[in-house]
Amino acid sequence: MSRFLFVVPPLVGHINPTVGVAAELTRRGHQVAWAGVPEVVEPLVGEQAAVHRCAAPPLNDPALLRPPSLRGPAALKFLWERFLVPLAEAMAPGIRSAVREFRPDVLIADQQAVAGGLVAEQLGVAWATSATTSAGFTALADLPKVEEWIAEVxxxxxxxxGDPAGTVDPRLSDRLVLTFSSRELVGPGNFGGQVRFVGPSVSSRPVTSGFPWEWLDPGLATVLVTLGTANGEAGGDFLTRCAEAVGARSDRMQAVVVDPSGTVSGTGERVLVRRGVPQLALLERCDAVICHAGHNTVCEALWHGRPLVVAPIRDDQPTIAGQVVDAGAGVRVRFNRATADHLGTALDTVLDEPGFRAAAVRVGRSLRASGGPAVAAVHLEQLVRSRALSGRF
Structure with missing residues (x-):
């Protein structure tokens, strides 16, 4: 039996992939714990899970809210300076305590919880990366000045x-990188030998509230509209336009709109607005998805064979949107400029032209064939067996 410590930021989309992997490791007889913000982690991993507390910047701090108009390198610089660096400094003491108390054989650090890799390197613990987006391998290839600046940060x-003498990029372990995607979706490229494409970690998740399944009309096409959990300040107008697009087609489609901020109102009778939804269960009944090209949502939609309309906002999303379009599994629209008519036309395209559904199913098969949590667990077990350091505490 081995011990595995997942280090996660207080971001739902970055915690969710660890849930299935942790469940598989537990099924295999291993011990699992998390280091993160319990108030965010526990509702996702279950109250019985062992969560070692780490500090974090106050998530409701207005200073952390990036202006919706901020894009490209400016948005990335804002993310690092206002959130990722303060998060790393805040989490580091809690991660050290978790390592000393739990004594993991392997630490798995999310890409955005860079303190995990730095502390593991400092303490001599074998560590892997949980790559919740594949864009980290390619997104900055054409921006050498940005990559140079991040390296200095x-x-x-x-x-x-951390260890001032260390050399490993804390975003990408040199031993193992679990990438929750497939080569079919990511496309061609030269990836390091430590990168393993395991597909999305699709597993059951705690459901805290009921969903009115009876509202869904089986005679209509169902569209899921979501911008994830971190884009509430930017999404109200876009979600409203999506609702209008579906409302104009209420004779043949219905939509479930995820609106965490509660800003969407005045929608038609064939549009259901909810602050949160059981996304995996809903994807089983959907016909198409409109989203921001967030990595988790895209992979989960394609895992279910659902074509997409993608409207990237910033960060890795343009890269993921490009992967969807290149795979033939969706249509890309402009987040700020797509009108209800544009969105409606895009929906008609992915729903009516069979090639998009066929491509989504094809990519979905590749994601399923990648193995998911079971294969991720095998790679982690292999890392335990092959690690050069057993840990110094």
């Missing part, structure tokens, strides 16, 4: 909370 963090 990471080196400063290493001096403050």
């Amino acid at each position: 990471l080196q400063g963090l290493r001096r403050r909370i």
Whole structure:
């Protein structure tokens, strides 16, 4: 039996992939724990899970809200300076305590919880990366100045909370990178030998509230509209336009709109607005998805064979949207400029032209064939067996 510690940021989309992997490791007889913000982690992993508390910047701090108009390198710089660096500095003491108390054989650090890799390197613990987006391998290839700036930021963090003599990029372990995608979706490229494409970690998740399944009309096409959990400040107008597009087609389709911020109102009778939904269960009954090209939502939709309309906002989303379009599994629209008519036309395209559904099913098969949590668990077990260091505490 081995011990595995997942280090996660207080972001739902980055925690969810660990749930299935942890469940598989537990099924195999291993011990699992998390290091993160319990108030965010526990509702997703279950109240019985062992969650070691880490501090984090106050998530309701207005200073953390990126202006919706901020894009490209400016948005990335804002993310690092206002959130990722303060998050790393806040989490580091809690991660050290978790390592000393739990004594993991392997630490699995999310890409955005860079303190995990830095602390593991400092303490001599074998560690892997949980890559919740494949864009990290390619997105900055054409932006060498941005990558150089991030490298300097990471080196400063290493001096403050890690081993100043360390050399491994804390975003990408040199031993194992679990990538929750497939080569079919990501496309061609030269990836490191430590990168393993395991497909999305699709597993049962705790459901805290009921969903009115009886509202869905089986005679209509169902569209899921979601911008994830971190884009509420940017999404109200876009979600309203999506609702209008579906409302104009209420004779043949219905929509479930996820609106965590509660800003959408005045929708038609064939549009259901909810602050949260059981996404995996809903995807089983959907026909298409409109989203921001968030990695988890895209992979989960394609895993179910659902074509997409993607409207990337920033960060890795343009890269993921490009993967969807290149695979033939969806249509891309402009987040700020797509009108209800544009969105309606895009929906008609992915629903009426069979090639999009066929491509989504094909990519979905590749995601399923990648193995998911079971294969991820095997790679982690292999890392335990092959690790050069057993840990120094």
